[in-house]
Amino acid sequence: MTTTAKIQLQQLCKSFGDKTVLDGIDLEVEAGKSLVVIGGSGSGKSVMIKCILGLLQPSSGSILIDGREAERFSNRDRQEFMGRIGMLFQGAALFDSLPVWENVAFGLIQGRGMGRRAAKEVAVEKLSKVGLGAEVGELWPAELSGGMQKRVGLARAIASDPEIIFFDEPTTGLDPIMADVINELIADLVQDMGATAVSITHDMASARKIADNIAMIYHGKIIWRGSVNEIDKSGNAHVDQFIHGRAEGPIQMEILKV
Numbered sequence: 001m002t003t004t005a006k007i008q009l010q011q012l013c014k015s016f017g018d019k020t021v022l023d024g025i026d027l028e029v030e031a032g033k034s035l036v037v038i039g040g041s042g043s044g045k046s047v048m049i050k051c052i053l054g055l056l057q058p059s060s061g062s063i064l065i066d067g068r069e070a071e072r073f074s075n076r077d078r079q080e081f082m083g084r085i086g087m088l089f090q091g092a093a094l095f096d097s098l099p100v101w102e103n104v105a106f107g108l109i110q111g112r113g114m115g116r117r118a119a120k121e122v123a124v125e126k127l128s129k130v131g132l133g134a135e136v137g138e139l140w141p142a143e144l145s146g147g148m149q150k151r152v153g154l155a156r157a158i159a160s161d162p163e164i165i166f167f168d169e170p171t172t173g174l175d176p177i178m179a180d181v182i183n184e185l186i187a188d189l190v191q192d193m194g195a196t197a198v199s200i201t202h203d204m205a206s207a208r209k210i211a212d213n214i215a216m217i218y219h220g221k222i223i224w225r226g227s228v229n230e231i232d233k234s235g236n237a238h239v240d241q242f243i244h245g246r247a248e249g250p251i252q253m254e255i256l257k258v
Contacts (some may be wrong), residue, residue, distance in 0.1 A: 004066070006029050006066060020220055034187075040242070045217055057071075058169075079206070088154055092141075098141075102120075105122060150178075200206070
C-alpha cells in the first residue's frame with residue numbers, strides 16, 4: 001500500500017446467499033484524488049460503496065481507511081469516520097418536510113449539535129458555492145427543479161468540509177447541460193477542498209469530467225484501472241465497448257424474450 005492511500009480495498013467480497021456481487025475487489029484511492037468507478041447496472045458499484053460506508057458488512061476481505069482496518073473500528077471510530085465524509089445521493093434524497101437550508105445543515109444540526117443560527121449561516125455559504133442564492137434556502141424541495149435539487153444535495157455533501165466525498169450517479173435524471181453544470185461543480189469543489197472523491201457512474205461524460213483515475217467493475221471484479229487520459233487506449237475490449245456504448249461486444253445484455 002502506498003503512503004498516499006486514503007481508502008484501500010483488498011480482496012473485498014460480498015455475497016447475498018448464493019449470489020456473489022463483489023468477487024475479490026482490489027482498489028486504491030489516493031488521498032486528494034478523484035476515483036470514478038464505472039460499470040453497468042448490477043455490476044456491484046453500489047454494493048462496494050455501501051461496504052466502504054459500513055452500511056453492508058463484507059463477506060470477506062479488507063477495507064482500509066488511512067491504513068486502518070475499518071472492520072475493527074469501534075463505534076466511536078465509525079462515528080468519527082462518518083463525520084469526515086460527505087455523500088451526494090443518486091436522487092438528491094432531500095427531506096420534503098424541511099426547507100432547503102435545513103436540508104443542507106441537517107448533518108451539522110443533528111450530527112454535530114450546531115446551533116440553528118450558525119448552521120443556517122454555513123448552509124447559505126455552501127449554497128453560494130453551488131451557485132444558489134440565500135433566498136433558495138427558504139424554499140421547499142418540491143419548489144426546486146431537478147437540477148437545483150441536485151445542487152442542494154451537493155451543498156449538503158460539502159456542508160461539513162469533508163475529507164472524503166462519495167458521489168452516487170451524480171448526473172442521473174439530468175439533461176446534458178445541467179449534467180455538465182453538476183460535473184463542473186463537482187470537479188471544482190473537490191479540487192478547491194482538496195478532498196478525496198469516490199464516484200460511481202455509468203455516464204462517461206461525467207466520468208471524464210470529474211475523474212483523475214477510473215476503474216471498471218464487471219461481474220464483481222475490477223477488470224481495468226488507469227488514469228482518465230488512458231481509458232481511450234485501455235486495450236480492454238469490455239472497457240472499449242462500455243465507454244463507446246456499443247451493443248456488440250463481450251458485454252452481453254440479458255433480454256427477456258416474451
